[in-house]
Amino acid sequence: MSNAFVVALGMGTVFVGLICIIIICKIVGAICMAADKKKGIQPEKTDNTAVAAPAVIENRQEIIAAVSAVVAEELGKDISAIRILSFKKL
Numbered sequence: 001m002s003n004a005f006v007v008a009l010g011m012g013t014v015f016v017g018l019i020c021i022i023i024i025c026k027i028v029g030a031i032c033m034a035a036d037k038k039k040g041i042q043p044e045k046t047d048n049t050a051v052a053a054p055a056v057i058e059n060r061q062e063i064i065a066a067v068s069a070v071v072a073e074e075l076g077k078d079i080s081a082i083r084i085l086s087f088k089k090l
Contacts (some may be wrong), residue, residue: 060087 057063064087072079 063087 064084067087068079068082068084072082075082
């Protein structure tokens with residue numbers, strides 16, 4: 001047996017296995033969707049028009065001080081060498 005044959009056989013086995021996993025996932029998804037429809041469960045529809053106002057961050061200066069202390073500690077620098085340009089809640 002040549003090395004190329006062994007490589008091709010190994011790669012073929014991997015890709016056949018991946019294709020089987022994809023097919024199984026599609027079948028299970030279809031079964032779950034059919035079960036949900038049978039029970040009358042509808043997927044939630046999101047309303048993209050309503051955007052929540054950004055929440056006010058309480059103790060903003062304390063949070064910035066804590067974050068800058070952690071960043072300085074991780075970088076091994078003095079806290080005065082750290083400059084935070086913006087800070088927003090994600």
